[in-house]
Amino acid sequence: MRFLTVSGPPSSGKTSVILRVIEALQARMHKIGVVKFDCLLTDDDTLYAKKGVLVKKGLSGALCPDHYFVSNIEACVTWGKENGCEYLISESAGLCNRCSPHINDITAICVIDNLSGVNTPRKIGPMxxxxxxxxxxKGDIVSQAEREVFASRVKQVNPGAVIMNINGITGQGAFELTSLFETASDIDTLKGKTLRFSMPAALCSYCLGETRIGDEYQTGNVRKMDMEDNK
Amino acid sequence: MRHVALYQQPLTTTLADHPYIEDFLSSFGLPVAASNNSLEHYLDQLNPDLLEDLGLSREQLQRSLDDFLNGMLALRKPLDKVESLTIIGGHNKSGEAEEVELTLQPGEVTCIVGPTGSGKSRLLADIEWVAQGDTPTGRKILINDQVPDSQWRFSTEHKLVAQLSQNMNFVMDLTAEEFIQMHAESRLVTNPQEKVAQILEQANMLAGEQFCPDTPVTALSGGQSRALMIADMAFLSKSPIALIDEIENAGIDRKKALNLLIREEKIVLMATHDPILALMGDRRLVIKNGGIAKVIKANEAERRNLQRLEEMDNQLLALRNRIRSGETLEQL
Known part of the structure; x- marks a missing residue:
């Protein structure tokens, strides 16, 4: 089974891009599974189900979404394998820009949109x-010049990546992206694999449900801003 | 490929020769200053905790910097000139052979006509992807009569195709001058000031109404935006092929706009149903059921009619101006 992680900022077009790729993969008669990770709620699973692909939805609720992702992804891969999927795609939003679901040796895709502004690429971390x-x-609604500037900014922070423009509405470019999906690594399990980058840590009183503000309520892994240098 | 000297000489020299390294590091949140230490020394002394906070590792940063330098050095190399683009037919949606072999040259305008859903976008996508029989149409695209290097598919620096379509807008909060300046810098042109001035001047020649360098791009009218996009595409975009999806007939001199792209030696492909634009082309591809059904060469009779169409168009334009200036049209 070929497994790929797709991530990206909220509303960047992850679901649309994956749907267009699914159409292209289905035209080649492949069986596909999708795992959709979200926080509070999502209806995207119904969009996937409508395409006739196998869907699993995971809502992290009160937990850190990316920690939730990594604690569940191995079981998701097993689920996909047991159900006979030839392709399994995980979709998760990078909410804090510092976390990333990407796994070593597993093809990692980041979806980002032209409307998010030219400074956004440098603000997003390992994802x-x-x-x-x-x-x-969203390249169809901005000028060629903006597309070129945006792509060069992406290139600057990830010069080794393949950068592709995809139109999630018309599907322009999706066929081409799909040909890259076909080269993703074929795996049976995620056992023994590692994340490409550690996830941001927190282990403090607020992780355990504290709501009161003030030094006396803060215990554990707490970091303070430097308030002195501006005086 | 590693550029050893670049990592070992003093940073003063490296940053002077490759100023974009400073920009690269600052985009990762890492400040760097010229000094007698080497770039290697700079990377080695970075605090691992700081890197962890930035979501980086020393190895990953090193790898990215190597890739980045390779890309930047490639950008300095002149590109093989595209002298011709050949489309070799595949098949239409019903699997019938598309009996076409067509060679387009710089300075030629080819119009693409056909109803929505007929396969115009697929043809443009085949060209952009430099298809080699590996797309749903089975078409093949040759550049300079040869199967092209696959770098055309994925390179961001050397994209084969620049696109302009009707829904495109400027979304950046910058003035026209700042905007073009930013584009010029990202393309590493050697004389950005000169290019910016040239583009603004040309855009103003295309636009019906003049605009100033300090007009925000988001405040430009539809015609002015198109004019600026076309001038920018002609002078700053390195892509040898321009794909245009219709140029609306408002606030822009379409003939001058096309001539600008022709003069800059672009291969122009234009999806249009506008009779004037269609007759300005050297040929028209008629798309039906996913395939090129017919190629119409512009002929003398059509060229003669183009003049008449332009007269009709000018009459309409005059009426439009009368409406704009508050006149009535009781008398035409």
Missing amino acids: LKSADIVVIT
Whole structure:
């Protein structure tokens, strides 16, 4: 089974891009599974189900979404394998820009959109900077010059990646992206694999449900801003 | 490929020769200053905790920098000139052979006509992807009569195709001058000031109404935006092929716009149903059921009619201007 992780900022077009790729993969008679990770709620699983692919939805609720992702992804891969999927795609949003679901030896895709602004690429961490393929969306509504500037900014922070422009609405470029999916590594399990980058840590009183503000309520892994240098 | 000297000589020299390294590091949140130490020394002394906070590792940073330098040095190399683009037919949606072999040259305008859903976008995508029989149409694309290097598919620096379509807008909060300046810098052109001035001047020649360098790009009218996009595409985009999806007939001199792209030796492909634009082309590809069904060469009779169409168009334009200036049209 070929497994790929797709991530990207909220509303960048991840689901649309994956749907277009699914159409292209289905035309080649492949059986596909999708795992959709989200926080509070998502209806995207119904969009996937409508395409006739196998869907699993995971909502992290009160937990850190990326920690939730990594604690569940191995079981998801087993689930995909047991159900006879030839392709399994995980979709998760990078909410804090510092976390990343990308796994060593597993093809990693980051979806980012032209409307997010030219400074956005440098603000996103390993999710973008360690991806193998960067998909840039919404290119049909901005000028050629903006597309070129945006792509060069992406190139600057991830010069080794394949950068592709995909139109999630018309599907322009999706066929071409799909041909890269076909070269993703074939795996049976995620056992023994490692994340490309450690996830941001927190282990403090607020992780355990503290709501009161003030030094006396803060215990554990707490970091303080430097308030002195501006005086 | 590693550029050993670049890592070992003093940073003063490296940063002077390759100023974009500073920009690269600052995009990762890492400040760097010229000094007698080497780039290697700079990377070695970075605090691992700081890197962890930035979501980076020393190895990954090193790898990215190597890739980045390779890309930048490639950008300095002149590109093989595209002298011709050949489309070799595949098949239409019903699997019938598309009996076409067509060679397009710089300075030629080819129009693409056909109803929505007929396969115009697929043809443009085949060209952009430099298809080699590996797309749903089975078409093959040759550049300079040869199967091209696959770098055309994925390179961001050397993209084969620049695109302009009707829904495109400027979204950046910059003035026209700042905007073009930023584009010029990202393309590493040697004389950015000169290019910017040239583009603004040309855009103003195409636009019906003049705009200033300090006009925000988001405040430009539809015609002015198109004019600026076309001038920018002609002078700054390195892509040898321009794909245009219709140029609306408002606030822009379409004939001058096309001539600008022709003069800059672009291979122009234009999806249009506008009779004037269609007759300005050297040929028209008629797309039906996913395939090129017919190639119409522009002929004398059509060229003669183009003049008449332009007269009709000018009459309409005059009426439009009368409406704009508050006149009535009781008398035409």
